[in-house]
Amino acid sequence: MRTTFIESLSQAASENPDIWLLCGDLGYSVLEPFAAKFPDRYVNVGVAEQNMAGVAAGIALSGKTVFIYSIGNFPTLRCLEQLRNDVCYHGADVKVVAVGAGYAYGSQGYTHHALEDAGIMSMLPGMEVFVPCDPMEVRAATRLIATSGKPSYLRLSRAGEPNLATIATDLRKPRILREGREIVILACGPIASRALEAAGELAGRGRDVGVVSVSCLKPLDEMAIRGVVRDASLIVTLEEHILRAGLFSLVAGAFAGDAVRPPITGIGIPEQGGKTSLAGSRDALLDAAGLSAQAIVARIEQSLARR
Amino acid sequence: MADILAVLYARILRVDPADPQAASRDRFVLSKGHAAAIMYATLAECGFFSPAELDTYCRDGSIFTGHISHAVPGIEVSTGSLGHGLPIAIGMALAARMEGAGSRVFCLLSDGECDEGSNWEGILFAPHHKLGNLCVIVDFNKIQSFGSVAEVLNLDPFAEKWKAFGWQVEEIDGHDLIALERALSGVPAASGWPTVVIAHTVKGKGVSFMENNLEWHYRSPSDELLAQALTEIGA
């Protein structure tokens, strides 16, 4: 995802001389092509995320489109107030790009796990939030935010993620990864591949399961989501994020006022409160958090039984 | 950094592997939490846990995460997001002074980390509160994540900056064990001011292919290169 991002950004920057990129002393073996091609519009600001966000706001308020790049929590939580006041309040055209979504930095430990970032970013007034599930969506998201003129958050995983479907759609709309009507799993990010696995398993048991990638969390296209879950008797949300303020919260919020609606089962990372993190690959940590394909299947069966 | 930890743990810190939580212990805060491997190896060497446990480093289910974790005996705080260690160390130094048990607090920063504003807030705060029981060590290896310190964000004149903020400054060769012991033994400083030891180091010291090579901030050596490295440092 990182390389797809930087390729797409370089493409956008060659078409638009107002695109800048700032990084917080990160991006070794990723950002070099951009830095080499556009040395005047690239700055490594150092390990200083608060300064990076403020500087980005200043450049953006001078008429530019500024991307800031770092790992998970650093360009988001570390400089949260700069994003709220300097970027969002002023409507500055700043794009926050974080690598290492969820457990992507697996064994690196707690400080490098980004589990609340998308929710926190989605709470900022005026911030648009994109969580692409595959390189195809990363390309579309980068192009979209490069021209949207709005503060945006782009949440990337790391490297090696496969494309999960052959066709891309309008990134602001839900993208169908697998057709199915009875149960619809709405997923965001590369965890969608586990939704596909779970759906395959459930299909083997005679269930009709659809999987939909919701890469634009904010603004959430509620109309389009209502369309994809039209015939569902169960909606499931799946995210590599805590349930609070992420995909589940946003979807549940969208349906909360309906008199009649299918139940919504939220599957995400349990909040850790006080426990220390263990090492583990992304896969191992996801499994331990109850996000293995089998555990997802079991949760869905439970919800169906309770219906 | 291995040399700095060797001197700290062998000669300076009053910590007891048999009672790692003793109230009167000295505190060591490693703010550059990415240097976990060196930290864990040092603690194992000192007897905080068995060296055999190091084999689980970064493995599934291990407490030995890639950035230091306070789940590991002897680690005071988990770090990994740069610029957090010094403020915590300052808090510990304030509390220790109040307790009056004579605990000292040592905090190791990286040079790249000195880009973070949070450090400079702490650097301003500690002399204001005359925290003589606090000692910062800077691993001044002149390299950060995506370039040299000079290219990315120059710190020079570094010692002068600390002096201007009111610190007692020692500038030494960070691979000179005698100089390290002398500088660190001076804490708490007679002057009553907090001490900073600016340790000039070489990243990857002693291993020809790693020295000053940014690539090795990221890579893990193959078995073959590991063997070569161990030979070169005479392990």
Ligand SMILES: Cc1ncc(C[n+]2csc(CCOP(=O)(O)OP(=O)(O)O)c2C)c(N)n1
């Ligand atoms: C707040 C924050 N921003 C960015 C990073 C990513 N990062 C990890 S190590 C590092 C810099 C490495 O250089 P330095 O700090 O000088 O450490 P050393 O040379 O001692 O290894 C960076 C930017 C981080 N860990 N925390």
Ligand SMILES: [Mg+2]
């Ligand atoms: Mg350094």
